[in-house]
Amino acid sequence: MAPDLLLGIDIGNTVVKAVLFDLAGRQVARHGVDGTTLKPAPGMVERPVEELWANARAAILGCLEKAAVVPDRIAAIGLAGHGNGLYLLDRAGEPLLGIQSLDSRAADLAAELDRAVGTDLHRICGQRPWPSQTPTLLAWVKAHLPEVYARAGTLCFSKDVIGWHLTGQRASEVSDMSGAGLLRLPEAEYDAGLLSLYGLSDAMPLLPRLCQPTEVVGHVTPTAATATGLRAGTPVVAGYFDVVASALGSGAIGTGTASIVLGSWSINQVFANAPARDPDVFMVAAFGPGRFANMDNSATSAANLEWYVRTLIEREGHTGDAFAEVNALVGKAAIASDDPMFHPFLYGGRQGAHQRGGFYGLAGWHDEGHLLRALYEGVAFEHRRHVEVLTGTGTRIGQVFLSGGGTRSPHWPQMMADVLGLPIRLGNAEETGALGGAIAAAIGTGLHADEETAVAAMTTQRALLSPDPDRKALHDRRFAVWQRMTRAMEPFWADLADLGRP
Numbered sequence: 001m002a003p004d005l006l007l008g009i010d011i012g013n014t015v016v017k018a019v020l021f022d023l024a025g026r027q028v029a030r031h032g033v034d035g036t037t038l039k040p041a042p043g044m045v046e047r048p049v050e051e052l053w054a055n056a057r058a059a060i061l062g063c064l065e066k067a068a069v070v071p072d073r074i075a076a077i078g079l080a081g082h083g084n085g086l087y088l089l090d091r092a093g094e095p096l097l098g099i100q101s102l103d104s105r106a107a108d109l110a111a112e113l114d115r116a117v118g119t120d121l122h123r124i125c126g127q128r129p130w131p132s133q134t135p136t137l138l139a140w141v142k143a144h145l146p147e148v149y150a151r152a153g154t155l156c157f158s159k160d161v162i163g164w165h166l167t168g169q170r171a172s173e174v175s176d177m178s179g180a181g182l183l184r185l186p187e188a189e190y191d192a193g194l195l196s197l198y199g200l201s202d203a204m205p206l207l208p209r210l211c212q213p214t215e216v217v218g219h220v221t222p223t224a225a226t227a228t229g230l231r232a233g234t235p236v237v238a239g240y241f242d243v244v245a246s247a248l249g250s251g252a253i254g255t256g257t258a259s260i261v262l263g264s265w266s267i268n269q270v271f272a273n274a275p276a277r278d279p280d281v282f283m284v285a286a287f288g289p290g291r292f293a294n295m296d297n298s299a300t301s302a303a304n305l306e307w308y309v310r311t312l313i314e315r316e317g318h319t320g321d322a323f324a325e326v327n328a329l330v331g332k333a334a335i336a337s338d339d340p341m342f343h344p345f346l347y348g349g350r351q352g353a354h355q356r357g358g359f360y361g362l363a364g365w366h367d368e369g370h371l372l373r374a375l376y377e378g379v380a381f382e383h384r385r386h387v388e389v390l391t392g393t394g395t396r397i398g399q400v401f402l403s404g405g406g407t408r409s410p411h412w413p414q415m416m417a418d419v420l421g422l423p424i425r426l427g428n429a430e431e432t433g434a435l436g437g438a439i440a441a442a443i444g445t446g447l448h449a450d451e452e453t454a455v456a457a458m459t460t461q462r463a464l465l466s467p468d469p470d471r472k473a474l475h476d477r478r479f480a481v482w483q484r485m486t487r488a489m490e491p492f493w494a495d496l497a498d499l500g501r502p
Contacts, residue, residue: 003075006441007063007230008434009056010242011081011158013037013100013264014306016052018059019434020067020074023447025458028069030431031062042500043104045347049087049095052158053165060228071231077166077220078441079239080246080433081159082264083179083285086137088206091153093164097145099137101265102299106140107131107353113139117197119279124194126275126284127181131353132299134180135198142200155206159239159437166228166236167218170208173238177210179285179295185275188286211238213287214443237437237444243267243295244287245436250403250427251459253451258390258397259293260383260424262406262416266301266344268386269293270395278393282350282386288451294395296386298350301379302406304357307346308375323408326372330411333369337474340370341482342378343489350386354497360485376412377475380419381482387420401425403432413463418471419479426463435459 005028010017017032033055038046064071085101099105113121113129113136122128129136134155142149156164157176164170174188184191190210195203211217216235225232239245247259247269254271261267275284276294285293305326313322340361349355359371391397402424406412417424429435439454448454 003073005073006438007074007077008437009079009162010433011162013082016055016059017434018063019431020063021438025435029063029067031059031066033058045100045102047098047100049098052161056162057227064229071229074234076235076237076441076445078237078437079159079163080242080437081157083176083241084132084134086134087156087158087161088152089154089156090151096152097148101132102347104131104348104353106136109140110136121197122279124184125181126185135182135200139199152206154208163217163236166220166224168221169218171211171217172208173211173213175213175241175244175285175287179241179283185284213238213240214440216444235445237441239437239440240287241285242433244285244293246403246432248439248455249429249432249435250401251461252401253455256396256398258400260402261404262301263404264303265297265299266383266386267297268383269295270390270397276393280389296389299347300344300349300382304344304346304375304379327409327411329369330373333373340366340374342374344378344382354493356493376415380416381479384419414465417465417467419475421467421472424465425461428460428462
């Protein structure tokens with residue numbers, strides 16, 4: 001039998017997922033493995049790098065077992081993974097350090113770099129320094145952990161660690177590298193002068209071979225085959241920065257198409273044929289010649305709900321589906337124009353790592369459902385603020401595709417349509433990041449010619465949500481108040497940050 005399946009591996013900040021698809025993009029089987037998050041000090045969010053491969057092995061084995069297929073049926077493997085943060089291997093390829101993209105330890109350094117060279121950096125890479133940005137974290141490691149920096153052999157992204165273990169090849173690709181501010185744009189190439197601005201003129205040897213996302217970086221080695229149950233020799237394609245992967249997996253493609261990811265991060269991107277040059281736009285990711293995703297993003301989306309669930313619901317022997325309970329509570333809470341509000345800044349905000357989360361306007365008649373709906377709305381408001389940054393540069397949005405774990409909620413997607421005032425398309429794929437990896441694998445092995453044909457053949461839509469006029473009007477009024485409250489909180493957040501400094 002000719003190979004008729006594709007394997008997508010999606011490495012998030014917490015979960016590693018292996019998902020098997022047929023050539024039409026239909027999910028055959030999925031297995032995910034939760035990872036360990038370490039918080040050794042305030043502002044620090046790490047993970048054991050060695051656990052990435054252990055969890056990927058378990059995910060692949062579990063997926064193949066659930067699918068009950070022989071590995072010869074897998075035509076290729078494509079990767080997707082969260083961007084930024086910092087993953088270092090030593091010179092022997094052994095794990096050295098893993099920092100997640102929710103980390104804020106480098107906030108002060110990012111501010112210093114921004115003041116000194118932010119404009120010069122933006123001119124080259126389309127991005128200014130920010131706390132979880134890969135080169136800013138690497139500069140922090142160089143300054144504060146010199147013994148770790150001296151042992152470093154390769155700078156990776158989360159998915160590249162898995163690619164290394166599968167193929168024995170140290171490689172990355174342009175979407176992750178550009179999304180981290182490590183490439184000169186629009187050429188999407190390494191640049192020694194760019195590294196020098198970060199204070200990393202000696203770091204060029206750490207950068208791996210640079211590939212296109214749809215390029216085959218290697219093949220499954222016999223050792224990896226034994227560990228995972230895969231067929232030795234199976235092609236492994238570089239894959240995408242997960243925000244681009246999720247966009248493609250949701251069906252988004254083409255200039256002027258917007259993809260919003262309701263995931264750990266608030267991802268808001270519009271595809272274009274040229275990189276944005278507006279200093280207000282957070283970042284640009286190149287994912288092929290003449291293919292760019294202009295983005296305004298922050299760690300302010302569903303990570304807030306995950307914190308709420310893990311901290312306040314799943315405690316002291318809790319059983320049951322916590323997220324189902326959350327959605328039931330949201331659905332039961334009565335709606336009023338003066339309901340509580342929420343700032344989704346538990347991990348800082350786009351306008352500063354000093355921003356903090358908080359509930360406001362609580363009264364004695366409010367219950368947990370009101371708190372949770374305020375959280376949902378606050379996340380949606382920050383997505384709207386990001387989208388308005390993009391449209392404020394003259395970007396015209398033709399259509400919006402929504403993806404991410406938050407789309408599993410029966411309430412959140414419609415709220416997003418109401419808050420944004422835009423129709424929203426929902427794809428059928430639940431695992432859009434992994435499907436994006438599978439799309440890269442299909443292109444890289446010649447099953448499809450390019451992203452347009454692959455997305456058309458491998459994605460379908462399940463819903464088109466239109467804004468409710470009455471809810472839109474309500475959210476418009478509340479958004480205006482929420483923005484004023486955000487501005488009013490700035491002095492308090494600044495004072496609180498000062499209190500936290502030694």
